[in-house]
Amino acid sequence: MGQCVTKCKNPTSSLGSKSGDKEGGSKSHHKKGGGSHKEEQNAPCSKAIGELSNGTKALEVTVETPVISAVIGEPHKDMGLDGDGLSMLRIEELFYCYKDEHEDAILEEGMEMFCIDLCVDPAEFRVLVLAWKFQAATMCKFTRKEFIDGCKAIKADSLEGICSSFPVMLLDAKGEENFKDLYRFTFQFGLDADEGQRSLQRDIAIALWHLVFTQNSPAILEHWLDFLSENPSSIRGISRDTWNMFLNFTQAIGPDLSNYSEEEAWPSLFDTFVEWELERRKKEEEQMAKEEEGRCTDSECSPTTDRLETEGSRGSQTWGGH
Incomplete structure (x- = not known):
């Protein structure tokens, strides 16, 4: 999500990534999810079929690949729903789309791609409010628990669901007690x-x-x-x-x-x-x-002076006439 406030030289640039020039480590968090993975949706699984020398087919083996329908909110069968009608499987799959390859968390690059897919600017207020709702302990990072509990808290199990929750979250943040909580959260969130x-x-x-x-x-x-x-x-x-x-x-x-x-x-x-x-x-x-x-220059003030002098001379002539 851009340059992380606690790390970069320009702290207003973002809340999401600690360094724009960081090397390796977590190169491709977005390869299995997001709005640009339709090619993977067309092949949810692959089949390996061999053929014996006598012409008969070998045992068919099915290899399941990660289901990414949860990313864009498409329905998927056998999804366990909780009491709010949320699919825990879809939330898990959404997390998997952005998680780091080596750590069980969404880190800098994954957070950046997450913002892109949500169509939000990493430096805007909505991202801070989302982090507050997810109760993120560290800037530039969502742990698995924070992400799953956060999605449950805002009652969303897809990108579309999270986007549609923003107006409600922003309204919640306006409440006096809620804003006080958000305000105090922001201090802790900003610490390194x-x-x-x-x-x-x-x-x-x-x-x-x-x-x-x-x-x-x-x-x-x-x-x-x-x-x-x-x-x-x-x-x-x-x-x-x-x-x-x-x-x-x-x-x-x-x-x-x-x-x-x-x-x-x-x-x-x-x-x-x-x-x-x-x-x-x-x-x-x-x-x-x-x-x-x-503002009262000589040119502006002189007409008033001339007028007074003229009126004064007229008065003298009048009195003198009598």
Whole structure:
């Protein structure tokens, strides 16, 4: 799914693959599934038939190949259905289409092809929501359990079913409690588990804040992200506490920041941000005032002066006439 947020130099590019130039290992995750495997559907099994020297046929041997009807949602007989009418076999087959050749999981290349077949951009909000529904522990990876349990959770056993579930998933993500859960999930999802990270790199955090607030962006968000971008030396990482408290900040503090108090238990980084933002607004207001004054040029103001002088001379003549 593109370049993984936790690995690449451009963290906004994707949620799906850790490195665009990674070698070997998992070359062909898509060879047995996806929307471009019709040629395999035409031959679900192969028969090896030999002929003896006396002209009689040898024992017919049937070799079953993986059934890929589940990929595009076609019906298949003898599929065990669960209580929701989902076929566990089709879910297993869908997982098999993208899994790594050496590990029982869908990894970078498989995730990229999975996104392509779902017709979604790896960097978009829907991919994050899908990972949340699947409760993926690591970015760029779906384990077998995560994939199967995730499909069951969204009640889908095919690509078509997953696609049709996106509107419902996006609606679920708008709920207050659900969004809080998604928001906290996003922090954990962004950590690099291989390196044992406990805080998000600044650039990663900025990218994930942009992403998680896709559907409902708070008024202060862009100024907060500008603050983080403009102070790289003093802000190296974002802790879990800072990440979680920012959501509370957006809900409790008004856009004008007038009800913010340093006496409350906010992270110290928020104190610095509020001071920086209020100073920025002050400078912006002063600049606007100067620009407003500059609009009244001599050429624009002179007609008013001439008019007053003319009216004054007329008044003198009138009084003098009496």
